[in-house]
Amino acid sequence: MADLAPQSVPHEPPLPPGSTRAALRTAARWRRQIFAVTWLAYAGFYFVRQAFAVAKLGILDDPTLHSVLSERVLGVLDAVYLAAYAVGQFLWGMWADRFGPRVVVTVGMLGAIAAACTMGVSSALLVFGGAMVVQGLSQSAGWAPLCKNMGNFFPVHTRGRVLGLWSTNYAFGGLAAPPFLAWWAYQVLDSWHAAFLVGAATLAVVLVVFLLFQRDAPPDAAPTASKTTASKTTASKTAASKAAASTSTPPAAARRAPFAPYRAALQDRMVLTLGAAYFLLKPARYAILLWGPVLVSERLPAVGKVGATVIPISFGAAGVLAPMLIGWLSDTLFRSRRVPPCVLALAVLTGALALFMPLTATGSAVVMMAVLAVIGLAVYAADAMISCVAAVDFGSAGGAGTAAGLVNGCGSIGAVLGGLLPGFLSGTALFHGFAGAALVAGLLLLPHWNRRPAPPSS
Numbered sequence: 001m002a003d004l005a006p007q008s009v010p011h012e013p014p015l016p017p018g019s020t021r022a023a024l025r026t027a028a029r030w031r032r033q034i035f036a037v038t039w040l041a042y043a044g045f046y047f048v049r050q051a052f053a054v055a056k057l058g059i060l061d062d063p064t065l066h067s068v069l070s071e072r073v074l075g076v077l078d079a080v081y082l083a084a085y086a087v088g089q090f091l092w093g094m095w096a097d098r099f100g101p102r103v104v105v106t107v108g109m110l111g112a113i114a115a116a117c118t119m120g121v122s123s124a125l126l127v128f129g130g131a132m133v134v135q136g137l138s139q140s141a142g143w144a145p146l147c148k149n150m151g152n153f154f155p156v157h158t159r160g161r162v163l164g165l166w167s168t169n170y171a172f173g174g175l176a177a178p179p180f181l182a183w184w185a186y187q188v189l190d191s192w193h194a195a196f197l198v199g200a201a202t203l204a205v206v207l208v209v210f211l212l213f214q215r216d217a218p219p220d221a222a223p224t225a226s227k228t229t230a231s232k233t234t235a236s237k238t239a240a241s242k243a244a245a246s247t248s249t250p251p252a253a254a255r256r257a258p259f260a261p262y263r264a265a266l267q268d269r270m271v272l273t274l275g276a277a278y279f280l281l282k283p284a285r286y287a288i289l290l291w292g293p294v295l296v297s298e299r300l301p302a303v304g305k306v307g308a309t310v311i312p313i314s315f316g317a318a319g320v321l322a323p324m325l326i327g328w329l330s331d332t333l334f335r336s337r338r339v340p341p342c343v344l345a346l347a348v349l350t351g352a353l354a355l356f357m358p359l360t361a362t363g364s365a366v367v368m369m370a371v372l373a374v375i376g377l378a379v380y381a382a383d384a385m386i387s388c389v390a391a392v393d394f395g396s397a398g399g400a401g402t403a404a405g406l407v408n409g410c411g412s413i414g415a416v417l418g419g420l421l422p423g424f425l426s427g428t429a430l431f432h433g434f435a436g437a438a439l440v441a442g443l444l445l446l447p448h449w450n451r452r453p454a455p456p457s458s
Contacts, residue, residue, distance in 0.1 A: 164327015
């Protein structure tokens with residue numbers, strides 16, 4: 001629908017000089033604000049998500065829980081969480097398209113806080129199992145809706161750089177949350193229960209900030225004026241909306257057909273290709289996230305437990321830089337094409353995974369850190385581009401959340417395999433399998449090398 005020009009309204013006074021410039025400044029301010037608050041929101045989810053990993057240390061050392069929460073049981077609980085997370089990914093993106101990101105993310109944060117508090121005051125197996133289901137469903141309410149939220153404020157030609165920088169939130173959360181929670185749990189309060197409770201309190205603070213400063217789309221964010229300046233406000237809203245080049249929340253007609261965006265996503269070959277590629281990519285990332293210290297200890301037994309825990313930090317540190325690098329390459333070198341940098345990242349990942357076992361056979365901690373850094377750079381680069389930038393770009397105007405949710409749901413199924421396979425396969429079979437999966441993912445994307453998202457309809 002075309003925007004209504006101010007001069008077409010009868011008796012409308014002329015716009016004062018500089019009003020367009022003011023609207024552009026307003027749009028830029030909202031972009032900065034939405035970037036900051038949504039980045040903080042997703043990073044905040046990790047302070048609850050990582051609580052279980054931190055609490056495991058205390059749980060396994062607690063003699064009263066050996067028969068209830070053994071190492072195998074904790075592994076099963078991880079799988080339960082990841083399965084619930086995968087189911088949620090398929091649902092929440094669609095609901096974000098229907099009700100808007102604000103509602104969905106708020107519900108997710110409240111559920112995550114409640115589940116963490118429950119695990120912080122109980123050690124019963126059934127309670128833990130139920131709370132992990134709620135936690136998985138709640139955590140999955142973050143990514144797709146927040147990606148849609150960002151897509152509503154930033155045009156296609158800047159999304160690679162902007163969403164690449166924005167995607168550092170999950171790498172940062174994964175790095176910052178564990179030491180923060182461990183310090184409170186084992187240095188300050190001396191209780192593994194505190195990991196859950198401190199994580200819940202941190203996310204509660206983030207939720208308050210989110211509710212104060214987040215908006216779903218630029219038209220909702222435009223300032224409200226008095227009736228005497230209504231015409232000026234209309235013009236400012238129009239200019240700000242155009243400057244942001246975004247789409248607003250779907251109209252009532254779309255809400256009456258809530259599954260329409262999902263059907264459209266399932267019929268979109270590009271969205272399905274991204275989902276398949278992400279499914280093949282995700283096991284390698286989650287295997288190193290969940291089993292990194294074990295994998296390092298098996299290859300370098302001389303480094304001890306502390307060394308085996310510290311060395312995988314190179315994987316996460318490279319992951320912070322990767323989304324920014326691939327986003328910049330996508331927007332500049334490849335002119336907003338998302339597939340070429342993904343294919344190149346997957347090619348590097350294939351080689352690094354295939355060479356992991358022979359290179360780490362040297363027994364060098366430096367070589368291990370370098371290999372993990374290359375793997376982290378490649379896997380996080382492809383991960384950020386597929387799950388966020390490309391998913392938002394190729395989703396329809398009213399279905400970006402659904403597309404991102406579908407792609408991330410496929411990836412989350414792969415994440416379950418990443419958590420399980422290291423316990424059943426040898427290192428050689430594991431990394432060769434991951435290398436083969438990365439190669440197939442790259443080959444699936446290769447035919448779409450020159451593809452760009454369709455321009456938004458006016």
